[in-house]
Amino acid sequence: MTRTDALALIRRYYDAFNAGDARGMLACLTDDIEHRVNEAGHRIGKEKFAEFCGHMGVSYREQLKDMVIFANDEGTRGAAEFMVHGEYLKTDPGLPEAKGQSYLLPAGGFFEIRDGLISRITTFYNLNDWIQQVSR
Template sequence: MNALETVKNYYDCFNNKDWKGMLALVHPEIKHQPNQGEERIGIELFTAFLQMMDECYEETLTEIVLLGEPNNSRVAAEFVVNGIYKKGDEDSPAAHGQKYVLPAGAFLEVKDGKITRVTTYYNLPLWIKLVS
C-alpha cells in the first residue's frame, strides 16, 4: 500500500469511528504533533488522545484532499472538520452540543505502510469563536 492509500484509509477509519483501524495504521512510535500543546510519542499516548477526542467531540471530515510526493513517504491533507462539541476539553469553552465547521490540514509521514507522524493545523481562535 502506498502512502496516499495508507492516509486515505486512516481518514476513512476516522470518519467511521474505527479507532482500532486507525491505530492499526500507525507506527508504535508514532509522533503526534497537535496544533496546540506538547508532542505525543508512542501509540499509548496517541490512543489516549483518540479516547479523549471521542469523548469530547463528534467529528466528520469532508472535502478531503490528499497530496503525495515522489518519494512516497509524505502526504499533505486538507479537509473540513464538521463537528459537535460534546464535552468540555481542558482550557476550552464549556461544551453544550455546539456545532462547528472548521477548515484544517495535516502533514503525515509514512514508512513501510505505517504512519510515523501526524502534524495537524487549524485556526484555534476561530474554533473558540465558533463554539463560544
C-alpha cells in the same frame, strides 16, 4: 512504498477517523508514531495516541469532508486538507463550556511514512476560529 500506496494509507487512516474506528487508525501507525497538534501537545507512541483518541471521542464528534490528499513520488511524505464538521460534546479543560455546539473548521494534516505505516502526523487548525464558533 509508492505515491499511490501513500495516498491509500492516508485515505485509510482518515476513513477510520470518520468511522470512529480508533483501532483502524492505530493499524495505520508505526509503534513510535509522533503526533503533533498545533494548539496542543506532542506525543510519542501508539499508547499516547490511543489515549488522545479516547479523549477526543468523548469531547467531540467530528467528520472530515471535502478532503484532498497529496503525497510525494517516493511515498514517504503526505498531506491532507479538509473541513472538520464537528459537535462539541463535553467540556475540554481550559476551553469554553460544551453545550453541543456545532462548528465548521478548515484543517490539515502532514504525514511522514516509514515501512508502509504513518510515522508522524502533524495536524493544524485555527483554535481561535474554533473558540469563536463554540462561544456563540
